[in-house]
Amino acid sequence: MRSADHRSLVGVAASLAALSVALPARAEVDISGFWQRIRHEWEQPEGGPELGDYSLYPLNEEALSRAHAYDPAIDEVQQQRQCWPHSIGYAMFSLAPMQIRQEPDRIIFRVMANEALRTVWMDGRPHPPEYALHTWYGFSTGEWVDNTLVVTTSHVKEGHVRRNGVPHSDQIKVTEYFTRHGENLLTMVAVFDDPIYLSEPLVRHMSFRYDPNGVMPEYPCEERELVELGGAQLIPHFLPGENPFLEGANVDYFRE
C-alpha cells in the first residue's frame, strides 16, 4: 500500500515533467526572496524522529541494516561530525527557512543549516565526470520548463535522508521541481533515485510561504569537547538485531 503511494507520487512527478516538456519553455519565473517552510503532516517531531521510524521510506535491506545499526552517539564522539551540514538528502526538508537569489547564470539557495550555499547552474554547463569530488549539496544544474524550475543534482556525498540513520549513498541522483503559485506559495517535489539504498524512487514534497520581511536566523555551531570513548578505533553502532531502541518500531515495513 505504501509502495503504491510512492509509485503514484512518482507518477505525479513524471506527469508534471511530461506536461512541462510538452509546453514551450517560458521565461524564468522570479522565485527569489525569503521563504518560510509550511509544516506538513509528515514532518518529523521537534528534536528529530525516533530511532526505527522509517515509515514512508522505501528502503532496501542494505539501508535497513545501516539504519538499524545507527547509534546517535556517533555524532557525539566524532569531532568531525559535529558541524557537518545536512546533505541534499535532508537539507531541503529541514524546518529551516530558505533564501533564494537569482543571477543570470545561476540560482543560489541559502539554507539555514550551517549557512551553506547551494548553487544551481543555469548556463547549460555539463555535470562533471564521475570521478570528480562529491559534496554535501552535489552538483546541480537547472532549467525552466514552463513555469517550473527543474533541478538535476549529482555528485552528492554520502549522507542521510532522515535524521535517524537512514542513509543515502554517494550515487544518489535528485530531481527537484520548484513551482511558484501566485504571490505567496512555492512548492517543491523532489525525486530521489539511489541504486544503493532505495528499493524504488523516494518522492518528497515541501511547500514554502513567501516572507518579504524574513531574516535568516543564525545557525551557531561550535566545536564541542570531543568525548573520549576509545579514540577512533571505537565507532558507536549497534550490532545486527541488538539495537534496543528498535523494539516495537515498525522497522520491517519495507523489507524486501
Add this chain to the structure above:
Amino acid sequence: MSRTSASASAPALAGAILLLGPLPARPQTDFSAVEIEPYHVSGNVYMLVGAGRNMAVSVGDDGVLLVDDQFAPLTEKIVAAIRTLSDEPIKYVINTHLHGDHTGGNANLAARGAVIVAHENVRVRMTAADSPEGALPVLTFSGPVTLHFNGEEISVIPAVAPAHTDGDSFVYFRGSNVLHTGDVYVTTSFPGADTANGGKILGHVDVLNQILELSQTAAGFLSGFGNAPGAYPERPVGALGRAHGRTDTLIIPGHGRLSDEVDVLDFRNMLVIIRDRVQVWAERGMTLEEIIAARPALGWQARYGSETGPRTTRRFIEAIHAEVTAEQ
C-alpha cells in the same frame, strides 16, 4: 614494519591483490581502449584517470612529478596526457606501493630519465620478484621524505602500519593541499590486503586514521607528519573548515573518485563496524561460514561488495576473520 619478502612473486607485480588463498584469473585489460584523462584537482596538481586507477601529477617550472605510473603499455598515453599540461621533463615518479598497476610504467619512465622513488619495501619486494633492474626504485626511504619541487613541499609519508601492503606510502602536496593515498583508500571496493606482500586488512584502520590526521592537520602542516593524535591541538578541522568556507585537503584515492576527509571517515567507519561484527560473532563462537552467512558487510555490500574478481566480499570477510581470530 615487516620486510619479509620471500613469498613475493611475479603476480604481485601484475597488480595482484592477494587476500587469502589463490587469486582468481584477472580479465585482460584492453589497453588500446584506455584513455588517460587529466583532471585539475588544486594548485599544481592534476589527477590522471584511466584504466580504473588514479595517478597524480605535479607540473611547474621545476618539471613534472608523477605519482604511480600504471601499466607499461599505457606509458605513451600517460606521457601524452602529461604533455597536454607541461612540456617539462618527467623528473620523479613516486610509487605508492609495489603493485604492477601502479609501477608498471617504471622502466619506461626511468629510461626517459625519471628518478623512481618508493618505500624501501617496494624495492625489496620488486627485487625478490625478479623485476627488471630498470623498473626498481632508485631512491628509497623508510621514513618521511620531502621534495621541494614546483614551489611547494611534496612529502612522501610511509603508512604507520602494514595495510594494503607493507610498503604503502602517501604523497602530500602541501601547497596545493592534495593527498594521494595509493590503494589504502579506494572508493570502488572494500579495502584489500595483499597478505603475500605484508598487507593486513585491519591495518587499514590505523592507516585511514593517519590519513584523517593528515587531512585535518593539512592547513597547519609544518614539520611533523600528523601521525600522533592530538599532536596539533590548534589544527583546523577539515569538515568544519569546509562548512565555514576554509580549504580542505583533497584526497586522490588509488581507485575511484576524488575525495575529502569526510569520505575517508565514512570509509574508516564502515571498516570498523564490519570488523566489530565479525569480531563479536567470532568471540561468541560462530564459525567463519556462519559469520559469512550472517552477512556482516550488509549495509555496504551493494556499494563496495563484489561476488567476482580479486576483491570479493567473501575474501574481505575472510581476511578480517583471520586477523581477529589470530588476535584471540
